[in-house]
Amino acid sequence: MEHADSGTLSDLTALRDQVSKFLMRYRFGVAEVETKLNILREEFSLVDGYNPIESISVRVKTLESVLEKAARKGVELDLDAIKSGLSDIAGVRVICSFVSDVYRIVELLTSQDDITVLEVKDYIANPKPNGYRSLHVILEVPVFLSGGPEQVRVEVQFRTIAMDFWASLEHKTYYKYDTQVPQHLIDGLTEAADAASHLDETMERLHHEVRDYAPPERTIGV
Template identity: 45%
Template sequence: MEELNGGYETVDSWKTIMFLYNAALKEVGTKLEILNDEFQYVHQYNPIEHIKTRIKTAESIVHKLRRYGHESSIENMVKYVNDIAGVRLICSFTSDIYRLAEMIGKQSDLKVISIKDYIKSPKESGYKSYHMLVAVPIFLSDSVVDTKVEIQIRTIAMDFWASLEHKIYYKFEGHAPTHISKELKECAEMISALDEKMLSLNNEILGFTQDVQ
């Protein structure tokens, strides 16, 4: 993975770094809303059902650094914690996910650092989502700082499963009983089958509409 160092040497306080991540979140959020509006204008269809944004808490950042075996510092959080600023795009169909990923990748002022496709290669738990780590330039009065934002793209069904899985694993502090993990994975398979069925139905409806026209 490529490391980003541009401008961070001038960042020396918690308030400044969180200002940068909040600014990056606004920049990316605005870009995604414009892309969605453009798609609606051109194709009369919204690929994004809704957008969720969040900034990790200080407690969560420190916990993640400790889990990775790193000391708590601004330098380490910038270098090792890639999801401090996060955007989640919720779509109707799996085809929307790849369409959006392609549109985001073509943005000239966004730099794609890495991609993790957990749809084609799900996690052991059954988790599915498409992750993009991007860098957005934040223009300050005296410098430009490339700031990382993680974009997660998933269907409504994937998001429903992931939200419940997160709550369950949080309750067990990451060590859920074997039978619960097994049932969650079975639910993930059901969710995947549902997504495939809904996409197939949508394609059939679109084909029927075109035939009528």
Template identity: 55%
Template sequence: MPSSSQHPIDQFKKFKYEITRFLMVYKFALDHMEMKIDVLKEEFQSLHDYNPIEHTKSRLKTPESIMNKMFRKNHELTFDSIKNNIKDIAGLRITCSFISDIYRVKDMLCGQSDLVVLEVKDYIQNPKSNGYQSLHLLVDVPVYMSDGEQRACVEIQIRTIAMDFWASLEHKIFYKYNKTVPERLTKELKSAADAAGALDLQMERLHREIQEIKDADIDSSEEELQRIVIQNQQFNLPQNLLRLLGGGD
């Protein structure tokens, strides 16, 4: 933090520069993760005609929120202390259609060599007492600034659509009641979480059965086999190559 011997204006300018740069590292870490997600989405759509990721949402904590959390936890208000004690400054939520997609996305992210997985919390296999379900990852992400490499922690939450809907509803209710929710509503929320979990399991079974039917249908048209599509751009395979592979006349 700025020295007290500095002029107040100079102190403010220095602090503004430092906190801006501090938050930019986390913002760039989020950008880096979203780029990775975009690559995975396009790869799956092009190669498997299926996308396990429905949508993503990122969030960067405000300076006020960071400061309030540090005060609540009684930590020293320095940038090093903030970095060591607050792991959710940068947050990324990934919403999937099916439970199996959650673990597929998790494995793909954990397999990326430039990411360091710091922590995994599986609230799907072990839901919270209120019914909350989600898979949480803490990953250490490289960020390349003008003076070299920095590292930033990003919290990733991976959920199904049903889990995300329930969590959003629960948050709104707790916010409205200032976190003092009547017992009747607490029980209703837990019941809704159980219903959402049952729906996820049912949709997973349907998805598996449909995929089995699709895999069994090997009658792909010749025209479809002779073209590839990348980012909505269609390419026809050269006829000479098809003949070489035995796929042409």
């Protein structure tokens, strides 16, 4: 009995270490992407005097969340199968000031030589029926470990401030009602999505007008 318990404990310890190393790679992956974005952010601030990135947040799913997502998608509960079957274990969210900034940062990030773009979902150009707007990029970034480089898959979401505000409200609403949201609230969220889109367009127009404004030259009287 003691031998069985000892063997079970050893197996559990080995499994825990295996899972820790598995998730560790994703933590390193989001760190790599975050570093690249912070470099762009600082460069814009220093060179252009304007920072198109308002904020950056990162997360790696917990083991429980990974297993739940795998089961929901019918992915075999095996680390290799999960690695190839799930694309959002590691996530980065980038909040930009304006829609044009979103596309500018996406282009600069994805054009880097060590970034491999696997998939792009543009819900800004093609919003979801519920009004959700965001740009998702699934990419692979190399993580350099002691045993050599490994490609890690990371999902990066790009939004404006208005898009993020709406998405946060929508998520809280569906969580509160356990997805059984009353129709009048769904209609309200759709209306709010349209308002957020209009706000983005208006703010972008004002931004360009201010940026392009050239004050008249002052004349000094004799």
